Amino acid sequence: MKINRKAFITSVGALATLALTLALAAPALATHYWYINGVSCDAATNTITITGYNYSTTSSTGADVYVGGNYLTFVNGPYGQVGGNTFSYTNPAFVAWATVTAYNPSTGTGATTICAGDDRINPVDAAGPVALFCDGDTLNAWDINAGTGEGVLAFSFSAWPSAAPAVNTKLAEKGRTSLWQLTSGEFQVNSFPGEGKSYAFVFNGCPYDGGGYNANIDPNE
Numbered sequence: 001m002k003i004n005r006k007a008f009i010t011s012v013g014a015l016a017t018l019a020l021t022l023a024l025a026a027p028a029l030a031t032h033y034w035y036i037n038g039v040s041c042d043a044a045t046n047t048i049t050i051t052g053y054n055y056s057t058t059s060s061t062g063a064d065v066y067v068g069g070n071y072l073t074f075v076n077g078p079y080g081q082v083g084g085n086t087f088s089y090t091n092p093a094f095v096a097w098a099t100v101t102a103y104n105p106s107t108g109t110g111a112t113t114i115c116a117g118d119d120r121i122n123p124v125d126a127a128g129p130v131a132l133f134c135d136g137d138t139l140n141a142w143d144i145n146a147g148t149g150e151g152v153l154a155f156s157f158s159a160w161p162s163a164a165p166a167v168n169t170k171l172a173e174k175g176r177t178s179l180w181q182l183t184s185g186e187f188q189v190n191s192f193p194g195e196g197k198s199y200a201f202v203f204n205g206c207p208y209d210g211g212g213y214n215a216n217i218d219p220n221e
């Protein structure tokens with residue numbers, strides 16, 4: 001059997017070109033189905049935690065990390081785990097009040113946070129409109145001025161109800177910030193800094209158990 005030498009060489013060349021193309025594309029495709037939806041920072045341990053959702057068993061998770069708008073490094077996460085994924089990374093650059101961004105260019109998703117330099121219970125939102133502190137069983141809610149970063153005490157609260165209400169119930173309010181107890185038994189702080197923006201933080205009261213999270217829930221619903 002005769003082999004068409006020209007066709008054979010062309011075929012081998014095409015396969016080599018395809019292999020090179022796939023190799024070059026691999027880094028971009030590796031995180032093609034990974035969508036970042038959050039990043040938090042603990043300045044005390046110089047650690048960030050990245051969260052998101054992975055839609056494919058052939059997709060990795062990871063993020064380009066920026067500090068103060070400057071590229072720092074690429075951080076690898078779990079590979080092929082479909083569903084919610086969370087992973088952490090420690091670096092001396094994650095100091096108090098540093099602005100940290102985690103970004104996945106493959107999906108165009110990312111998140112930004114500021115490394116809180118104090119013991120607020122909502123450190124993920126260091127640039128948010130309210131800073132929340134638990135002093136034993138007392139909640140101190142401080143309204144934060146977006147322009148100056150200075151805080152003014154909105155209210156303190158310590159009379160935590162033991163039973164969940166039949167309807168969402170307001171427990172305290174001053175100015176733009178309020179505290180509610182939800183029918184789930186959880187507590188929610190709302191703040192409305194203006195320009196149509198709203199902020200909500202849900203937790204289990206004080207003393208703080210570490211179980212708080214951000215939420216876009218209207219307690220009036």
